[in-house]
Amino acid sequence: MTITERRVGPVTVVDLAGKLTLTNDPGLLKDVVTNLVFRGQQHIVLNLADVSYIDSSGLGELVACYLTTARGGGVIKLASAGPRVLNLLVMTKLLTIFESHDTDEAAILSFAGAAV
Numbered sequence: 805m806t807i808t809e810r811r812v813g814p815v816t817v818v819d820l821a822g823k824l825t826l827t828n829d830p831g832l833l834k835d836v837v838t839n840l841v842f843r844g845q846q847h848i849v850l851n852l853a854d855v856s857y858i859d860s861s862g863l864g865e866l867v868a869c870y871l872t873t874a875r876g877g878g879v880i881k882l883a884s885a886g887p888r889v890l891n892l893l894v895m896t897k898l899l900t901i902f903e904s905h906d907t908d909e910a911a912i913l914s915f916a917g918a919a920v
Contacts, residue, residue: 805829807836815847817883818838821854824862836867841876848873849911853884858892870901874909879903883911 805828807820818836822828835849852891873880881889882904885893888904893899905911 805832807832809840811834812912815849816845817849817851817908817912819851819854820836822855822908824865825857825859826861829910830861831865832899833865834868834872837880838872841878842870846876846878847915848878848880849883849908850880850890851883851908851911852886855857855886855889858889863896864897865891866889866898866902879915881905881911883908 805824808819810817810819818833818840820833822916824833837848850866870880880902882902884907885904890904890906893902895905903911905914
């Protein structure tokens with residue numbers, strides 16, 4: 805799993821690449837998100853465009869990121885999930901807690917309605 809961060813105005817985009825699984829750097833994403841929240845970042849987008857696979861551990865990590873961000877007073881959104889990942893999010897009903905957008909640009913713009 806490769807994770808990079810970039811700022812777009814008041815929004816932090818976390819670009820993920822690879823597999824979000826128990827065997828590929830477990831806990832790394834949660835550590836990154838926890839650090840962002842600790843630094844006061846309130847608007848976070850997880851860009852899933854280059855995520856090829858997510859297992860149950862990876863789903864748990866996404867939920868942990870959501871809870872960490874919410875407890876810190878922030879909002880985390882998903883962007884650019886491919887068909888396979890999107891189907892998994894639908895089947896597990898995680899799209900009932902996560903707001904998902906087709907592109908990272910759309911996710912970034914969606915924060916404009918919230919006081920950014």
